[in-house]
Amino acid sequence: MSCWETLADYGLRSLGIGERLLPRSDFTLCQQVVLIGSGMLWNIYFGTLALLSGFVLATGLALAKAAKHPLIRQPALWFIFVFRGSPLFIQFFFAYFLFLSLKQVYPILTPFTSAWAGALVVLFFNTAAYSAEIFYGALQSVPKGDIEAADAYGFSGARRFRRIIWPTMLRLAWPA
Amino acid sequence: MFTYCTDPAALEGLKWLSCYLTTAKHAAFYQSFGTVLLLLAVTAPASLAMGFAGAMAARARFAPLSFLGKGYIAIVRGVPDIAFFLFFVIALDQGIEYLRHITLCPDWDQPIRQGNDFIVCQAAKAPLGNAPQWVHEVYGFGLAVFTFAIVFGAFAANVLFGAMRAVPHNQLETAAAYGMSPRQIFWRILVPQMWVYALPGLSNLWMVLIKATPLLFLLGVEDIVYWARELGGTKTPQFTEYPHGDWRMWYFLFLLVFYLAFTRASEIVLDRIMRRLTRGQATFGGEAQRKAAA
Numbered sequence A: 001m002s003c004w005e006t007l008a009d010y011g012l013r014s015l016g017i018g019e020r021l022l023p024r025s026d027f028t029l030c031q032q033v034v035l036i037g038s039g040m041l042w043n044i045y046f047g048t049l050a051l052l053s054g055f056v057l058a059t060g061l062a063l064a065k066a067a068k069h070p071l072i073r074q075p076a077l078w079f080i081f082v083f084r085g086s087p088l089f090i091q092f093f094f095a096y097f098l099f100l101s102l103k104q105v106y107p108i109l110t111p112f113t114s115a116w117a118g119a120l121v122v123l124f125f126n127t128a129a130y131s132a133e134i135f136y137g138a139l140q141s142v143p144k145g146d147i148e149a150a151d152a153y154g155f156s157g158a159r160r161f162r163r164i165i166w167p168t169m170l171r172l173a174w175p176a
Numbered sequence B: 001m002f003t004y005c006t007d008p009a010a011l012e013g014l015k016w017l018s019c020y021l022t023t024a025k026h027a028a029f030y031q032s033f034g035t036v037l038l039l040l041a042v043t044a045p046a047s048l049a050m051g052f053a054g055a056m057a058a059r060a061r062f063a064p065l066s067f068l069g070k071g072y073i074a075i076v077r078g079v080p081d082i083a084f085f086l087f088f089v090i091a092l093d094q095g096i097e098y099l100r101h102i103t104l105c106p107d108w109d110q111p112i113r114q115g116n117d118f119i120v121c122q123a124a125k126a127p128l129g130n131a132p133q134w135v136h137e138v139y140g141f142g143l144a145v146f147t148f149a150i151v152f153g154a155f156a157a158n159v160l161f162g163a164m165r166a167v168p169h170n171q172l173e174t175a176a177a178y179g180m181s182p183r184q185i186f187w188r189i190l191v192p193q194m195w196v197y198a199l200p201g202l203s204n205l206w207m208v209l210i211k212a213t214p215l216l217f218l219l220g221v222e223d224i225v226y227w228a229r230e231l232g233g234t235k236t237p238q239f240t241e242y243p244h245g246d247w248r249m250w251y252f253l254f255l256l257v258f259y260l261a262f263t264r265a266s267e268i269v270l271d272r273i274m275r276r277l278t279r280g281q282a283t284f285g286g287e288a289q290r291k292a293a294a
Helices: A003-010 A029-066 A070-085 A088-105 A107-113 A115-140 A144-152 A157-173 B013-020 B024-058 B063-078 B081-104 B133-166 B169-177 B182-217 B224-232 B248-278 B284-293
Strands: none
Touching: A003 A029, A029 A070, A029 A115, A070 A115, A070 B248, A088 A107, A088 A115, A088 B182, A088 B224, A088 B248, A107 A115, A115 A157, A144 A157, B024 B063, B024 B133, B024 B182, B024 B224, B063 B133, B081 B133, B081 B182, B133 B182, B169 B182, B182 B224, B182 B248, B224 B248, B248 B284
């Protein structure tokens, strides 16, 4: 069996496509690499989606944590505390059983009991909480002069945030 | 446990709950919290010691020792925790059994690796097949502690190595000018002062360690995750006097709250230690404390 055949048979095995039955004996190096690489497809899927979506929520959370109004600040504080203060492992278990219980009341939530969606939700929240803390720290260290200069140029509200604060925040948060 | 618990089927509400939560199985569940705390209590000093040794090795002037220390830090930090936990526990277990095998059964003629199986003679099993249950549990727990100590020791070594370099150099030069030997400088000047620089990193590490404890479950120790799954699952009247539906969600909610409370308590304690260590230090925090007192 050539390496190309192995790749065709087992390349997408972790997605349920291709040959199900594993080779029994005499694993070649090629087979090992292909099988492990096939599992890594899931790593890429979870990694990219959770990071991308997590970053968006993290920006919102960081802003909410920096807000003056307690009704906006408190939920963000608690969200970050819950997801940073408990093990991811426990969060996965809890979310899975939560979705299992909710499924009986709201059947629309059924997809969340499968790994590809349920785990993604937890990872998304977890990433968001961790990066929100980093973004919050960066937001606090945006130089005061930048904001005053933006005010002087007549930037205000959302435009000031998008053009001045946000880029600086990302630049400061990048190393972390 | 209570006298009225003899017939659980007749009980209701809080009384039923009080009986349910004090069954023998629940006692084992509560004990497993002790296991987690014990793991932390043993692992934290062990990895701190490993870290201290690693940091000392990494800053040694004798080059091979320095390479050894730096290599240890780099290798463990570069590999994901879970991979290390699974690898070390299996590798240690098989390594111990292999060594016992070649000393205890020299006339064994079959290969040790048969396909996916790792087969050694009966006398070389660690622990022995006929050993009591608690020996197996202690053995598994010991392997877990050792693995945790190796992994977290590397992280601690990195933090301590950085902290040792953060101590102002003038302090060490002054000590040398006073005629202290390198050993005296290290123990009397460097080590007492480095903790304030090490603490932020070490407290971070402690938080990570707390959150790594559920990994015990992956190592096969009967910890809180194991019991929460076991006790929370649906129970039918045939097998238990306390039948109930799928309560795993509530058990895991309880674990979540436990970890949150533990994290919060650690934060408060670490804050206190930090304030104590900052006192009198030539740092920004120490200066702020001095001004506040004056």
